[in-house]
Amino acid sequence: MGKRSARLCAALLGVVLAASGCSSGSGSGGADDNGKAELSYAVWDINQKKVLEELGREFTRTHPKVTVHVQLTPWPDYWNKLKTAVTGGSAPDVFWMNGPQFQLYASNGVIRPLGEEFTEDGIDLAAYPKPLMDLYTYEGKLYGLPKDMDTVGVWYNKALFDAKGVEHPADDWTWSDFNSAAARLTDPEKGVYGTAAALTSFQEYQYNTIAQAGGYVVSPDGGKSGYDDQRTVEGLTFWTDLIERKHSPDLRTMTDTSPIQLFEAGKIAMYWGGSWNAGEFSANEYTKDKVDAAPLPRGERRASVIHGVANVVSAGTAHPREATEFVEFLGSEKAALALGRSGPLPARDGTQDAWVKAHPQFRLTTFLDAVDYAVPFPVSKNTAAWNQAELTYLTQAWAGEQTVGEASAALAAAMNDLLAEE
Incomplete structure (x- = not known):
């Protein structure tokens, strides 16, 4: 892509995201007459789909009126599909975010700042590597919780x-x-x-x-x-x-x-x-x-x-409280341990043993030790x-x-x- 084309695409995308950021639409609709809600959760890794569906069902056990639907879109199509959904006012309630895309979505009001709610709910933010927390902070506000990390x-x-x-x-x-x-x-x-x-x-x-x-x-x-x-x-x-x-x-x-x-x-x-x-x-x-x-x-x-993937909440979700609580659950020790057993390296401190033990022939503590001298993805x-x-x-x-x-x-x-x- 030429420089002029890259600039034009970026400008157009910013306009699209800004126009849709205040949308009240949602990928799952509003709660029904019984107060039940359905949350859509967009991800891109088929290898994690099963464990994420299990975690969705586990969340429902403690939140009986909330049902989670995992929406898988493979990586090559994920961002295009997400931008289309955002433009149409049907963004998923909760979705995966990465560092290179984060500021574009945060600066255009497409995702919700969650730091204050995390603090009110007593979430231990010190349990996650500071460089990752900084990566998902924009203009002093935290927008998501890291689910996994990589060094x-x-x-x-x-x-x-x-x-x-x-x-x-x-x-x-x-x-x-x-x-x-x-x-x-x-x-x-x-x-x-x-x-x-x-x-x-x-x-x-x-x-x-x-x-x-x-x-x-x-x-x-x-x-x-x-x-x-x-x-x-x-x-x-x-x-x-x-x-x-x-x-x-x-x-x-x-x-x-x-x-x-x-x-x-x-x-x-x-x-x-x-x-x-x-x-x-x-x-x-x-x-x-x-x-x-x-x-x-x-x-x-x-x-x-x-670097690491974070879970974020759409600014247009019809159920912001339920979506935020689901993000908090995905960042919990229980969820992190389940993720570690299935493949990715969990971001939450103290939950990486299952990942290390899954590949005992490798000295995987190398990657955990690297957190001590890690620098954020630019x-x-x-x-x-x-x-x-x-x-x-x-x-x-x-x-x-x-x-x-x-x-x-x-x-x-x-x-x-x-x-x-x-």
Whole structure:
């Protein structure tokens, strides 16, 4: 999408959301004559549908007049369907929200601020990681409760390490240690690379090294790009240097075959990935007994991007109290334990043991320890517009057509224009 088109789409979306934010419509209709209410709950992960339906029935047992209907829309269609529902005044009562989309919905009045009700109801907000709570706070108001979370680490191939006589990553390893290991693990004759310097998921790669170098992506007030900061450039150069040294596949190779596919084929020794990879690597025949997790290496500082899905309430719901109580229930210890047994890493403190025990062959405490040095996923009101710009400009550096400094400066200028329009 071109810059002008991205701006136009963002502007139109903002108008649509603003126009619908005050709508009194709801995806479930009003309560009937007996005071009964039906809540619609929109989600995108089929793997969690069963446990969420069970939690809906559990909520009904303590709230007999409320019935919950889980509405599944797979990820590729989720946001388009949600925007259509919001436009038509039929938004679901409760739905999943992520960080990149949050400020757009909050700033246009599409979702309800819930912080005051949480406080009145005695919800322990300290039970959730502060960076996640900050992620779902807009202009001082909290809009949702995190249901799960994810941090980033290095998944590494123990078999490849052992074959080359390379020590497994230490908890306190550094960028220098990582680069040294990548060099020793690269084996051109076997088509094996030490790592993969991908440009497809900034959450797993660039955002982490930018923070580790002391740089930033967007200022806390959402008004300025950090891509022209020298420390940010250093965080990006970490990756392009790996490509230049041939310790990572080049951009074309990683476009043809994704890094995770290369890792699962034994062609990548160290893969920067998230806590969410545990389920897939447990099921994969190659990785299930050959890989393990280590913390991200340290740059100037330790850092791992934290993100997580939050449950939010539509501003147009016909039953705001019931919807809020359902969100509170989904954030409870009981619900978090149920979620942890089914797959995702729960956000609520003290409920992650079931998730860790589900994959005992991996050192999953790595991802829990990362919460202590986690940094929030960078967002603004229209994150999607500059996410596209990141790919457009940095691709030239990853392909070797520009220096990182040149590409990053051009990105900063374009991103500042987009932020100004917000």
